[in-house]
Amino acid sequence: MSGYVEGILVILLLNVIFAYAVYWPLAAGQLNLGVAGFVGIGAYVSAYASNEFGIPPYIACVGAGFVAFALALVIAVPVLRTKGIYLALATFAFGQVLQSLFLNLEIVGGAAGYPVISYIGVGGIAVCTAAVFLITAFLDRTRFGLNMVAVHDDEAVSDLFGINVRAYQALAFALGAGFAGFGGALYGHHFSYIEPQNYSILFSISIVLFVLLGGTQTVVGPLVGAAFFTLLPEVLRGSEEWRYAIFAVCIIVIMIPRPQGLITSDQLSALRQFLVRDRLREERHG
Amino acid sequence: MADQPILSLDCVSKSFGGLNVIKNLSFDVRCGQRTALIGPNGAGKSTVFNLISGVFPVNSGRISVNGNDITNVPSRKRMKLGVSRSFQNIRLVQHLSVLENVLVGQTPRVTSLGDILYPIRMTSGSHWQCEAMEVLERAGLAAFARDHVGNLPYGVQKQIEIARALLGGADILLLDEPAAGLNPQETEDLSTRLHQIADSGTTIVVVEHDMQFVGAFCEYVVVLNFGEMIAEGTPQEVRRDPHVIEAYLGSDVA
Ligand SMILES: Nc1ncnc2c1ncn2[C@@H]1O[C@H](COP(=O)(O)OP(=O)(O)OP(=O)(O)O)[C@@H](O)[C@H]1O
Ligand SMILES: [Mg+2]
Numbered sequence: 001m002s003g004y005v006e007g008i009l010v011i012l013l014l015n016v017i018f019a020y021a022v023y024w025p026l027a028a029g030q031l032n033l034g035v036a037g038f039v040g041i042g043a044y045v046s047a048y049a050s051n052e053f054g055i056p057p058y059i060a061c062v063g064a065g066f067v068a069f070a071l072a073l074v075i076a077v078p079v080l081r082t083k084g085i086y087l088a089l090a091t092f093a094f095g096q097v098l099q100s101l102f103l104n105l106e107i108v109g110g111a112a113g114y115p116v117i118s119y120i121g122v123g124g125i126a127v128c129t130a131a132v133f134l135i136t137a138f139l140d141r142t143r144f145g146l147n148m149v150a151v152h153d154d155e156a157v158s159d160l161f162g163i164n165v166r167a168y169q170a171l172a173f174a175l176g177a178g179f180a181g182f183g184g185a186l187y188g189h190h191f192s193y194i195e196p197q198n199y200s201i202l203f204s205i206s207i208v209l210f211v212l213l214g215g216t217q218t219v220v221g222p223l224v225g226a227a228f229f230t231l232l233p234e235v236l237r238g239s240e241e242w243r244y245a246i247f248a249v250c251i252i253v254i255m256i257p258r259p260q261g262l263i264t265s266d267q268l269s270a271l272r273q274f275l276v277r278d279r280l281r282e283e284r285h286g
Numbered sequence: 287m288a289d290q291p292i293l294s295l296d297c298v299s300k301s302f303g304g305l306n307v308i309k310n311l312s313f314d315v316r317c318g319q320r321t322a323l324i325g326p327n328g329a330g331k332s333t334v335f336n337l338i339s340g341v342f343p344v345n346s347g348r349i350s351v352n353g354n355d356i357t358n359v360p361s362r363k364r365m366k367l368g369v370s371r372s373f374q375n376i377r378l379v380q381h382l383s384v385l386e387n388v389l390v391g392q393t394p395r396v397t398s399l400g401d402i403l404y405p406i407r408m409t410s411g412s413h414w415q416c417e418a419m420e421v422l423e424r425a426g427l428a429a430f431a432r433d434h435v436g437n438l439p440y441g442v443q444k445q446i447e448i449a450r451a452l453l454g455g456a457d458i459l460l461l462d463e464p465a466a467g468l469n470p471q472e473t474e475d476l477s478t479r480l481h482q483i484a485d486s487g488t489t490i491v492v493v494e495h496d497m498q499f500v501g502a503f504c505e506y507v508v509v510l511n512f513g514e515m516i517a518e519g520t521p522q523e524v525r526r527d528p529h530v531i532e533a534y535l536g537s538d539v540a
Contacts, residue, residue, distance in 0.1 A: 141406070143404065162362055
């Protein structure tokens with residue numbers, strides 16, 4: 001694999017993890033604009049753990065994911081009291097707080113950044129991305145996923161049917177943060193250097209954008225969105241100075257006819273019915 | 287204790303802002319008795335259901351189910367204690383299939399983490415799914431099981447709401463205008479279906495404007511006007527009651 005292809009593949013794999021970090025809160029109806037902050041938490045916690053205590057890199061990454069998860073559960077208590085754009089604002093503010101914390105923490109290098117000694121290669125990241133995808137796809141097929149859709153669509157009815165709405169909302173938020181932290185940890189261990197500037201609001205917004213572009217109704221949507229966002233700018237590399245403008249136009253052109261994202265649940269169930277019909281026909285003829 | 291009411295409201299009052307919507311309302315529902323709550327538009331019928339299911343807290347008074355005071359029990363836990371309901375305006379989960387909506391109805395009985403993390407949407411053999419399919423079959427809805435609820439006819443959606451409410455395992459089913467918007471054939475099917483449900487031991491309370499339906503289906507009627515009870519008794523008794531006739535004057539439904 002050439003260095004160029006490998007570089008893009010790593011970014012793609014990490015973007016898929018970040019996509020699911022944003023997908024879970026969105027599945028419960030929350031726009032998390034502080035996701036970059038949780039990515040940073042994961043990156044710094046894992047880097048510090050493996051640099052200072054010699055903890056094996058994979059354990060440090062998974063552990064950092066759990067730290068981000070736990071922090072999000074605590075933060076969820078005040079943050080999830082707000083709704084809609086206020087929730088987006090609260091998460092945005094929290095993300096800013098974390099970024100300035102990274103900037104000012106001298107033990108992890110402050111503004112100068114922090115080198116990460118141990119290394120995780122593209123193969124390891126691929127396995128981790130597959131794990132994140134499989135966990136998400138599995139949870140989506142359980143009652144947990146079913147109840148999450150109910151909470152997203154109608155909180156009052158979910159509550160009457162015995163679903164603990166607050167708990168589900170907090171778990172969705174924390175699960176997303178956990179994935180964010182895990183992805184951030186892998187990023188640091190692959191690129192061997194982390195710096196506070198990476199964890200800005202722009203990063204949060206671009207993840208949210210590609211998840212919205214892919215669609216939040218199904219678990220495949222974020223995957224498609226991440227792939228599209230990572231690969232299209234590369235395809236457009238030929239027209240160097242115009243490529244981001246063309247990219248932006250492409251997004252707008254897609255969002256006009258498909259405001260729910262590229263992949264919707266209606267589409268998937270139509271596809272499923274189509275496949276089932278095909279199989280029935282084969283059985284009849286075969 | 288056969289005569290202990292299964293549902294009992296004791297001097298319940300509710301106001302929204304300055305508006306007294308329910309005033310000192312008391313009535314009992316006996317176990318197994320098919321009961322109707324009727325009254326003109328805005329009388330407060332849906333509000334009574336909302337108070338029983340805990341959507342709003344009462345301002346004063348007491349609500350009990352099976353002898354347990356549920357007045358201060360959070361809404362989330364009331365279905366476990368015995369009251370389930372449908373809604374006047376259909377409130378199904380639009381992004382789920384018919385079967386999945388009905389599975390959500392089982393939530394009050396799902397307690398173990400294993401059940402919550404079982405891939406129920408991927409397999410079809412679990413007892414939860416068999417039970418849900420059985421209820422759909424009995425309601426004549428099996429053919430729609432995999433369809434998205436949003437695209438189905440109104441009458442079918444109303445049936446799904448009843449199926450979902452039934453699966454919570456509650457003893458009391460509060461149905462808010464189950465016959466509204468149904469054609470005569472659908473209304474008759476509904477009546478047959480509700481009789482089946484009642485015969486299997488569930489106590490049904492309906493809010494309904496269709497007096498023919500109430501007369502045919504219900505054994506006991508509570509009449510509400512401006513948040514107060516103005517009459518109660520059998521459908522025949524209530525129909526002759528001068529207060530009821532007065533409340534409905536101008537609209538000759540009573
Ligand atoms: N959440 C609320 N906030 C303010 N007012 C309310 C609320 N819910 C109901 N009301 C008011 O309470 C009164 C009774 O409403 P309710 O919906 O209980 O009537 P209803 O008997 O069910 O009428 P209908 O037959 O039209 O369904 C109405 O005046 C209504 O405007
Ligand atoms: Mg009403």
